[in-house]
Amino acid sequence: MTGLSEYTLRYYERLGLIDDVQRDASGHRRYSNKDVEWLIFLATFREMGMSIQEMLKFAGMKRSGLHAAPDRKAFLEAYRAKLSDEVRDRANVIELIDWKLHILDQKIASGSPEPLEDTFQYLIQWRESHRHR
Secondary structure (H helix, E strand, C coil), X not given: CCCCCHHHHHHHHHHCCCCCCEECCCCCEECCHHHHHHHHHHHHHHHCCXXXXXXXXXXXXXXXXXXXXXXXXXXXXXXXXXXXXXXHHHHHHHHHHHHHHHHHHHHHXXXXXXXXXXXXXXXXXXXXXXXXX
């Protein structure tokens, strides 16, 4: 349901990312809907590249209750901005790869291994324009 392995669930429990999971009579863990919701958030945080330390910080704010909601909001806004920057940076790299693929298509079509005249200049301009974004 959460996509997390049993090992990861136990690890998160040991770290204190998961609070007081209920157990049945035989000692098996029984996750409530609220627990599963939190586990899905944790799994998503990890998929986004959030560190365990950052997750622990957020979990601590969550435990602090409603008065910490503005801090949680600020934390998530900052993390969202960081992810947006990473997405933009990756899009820039994809743009460069697309350009290089275009150059390679031209070389293949022309049968010439020689670099095209504007290749170097384009690359320098591209690098400069993306350095300041």
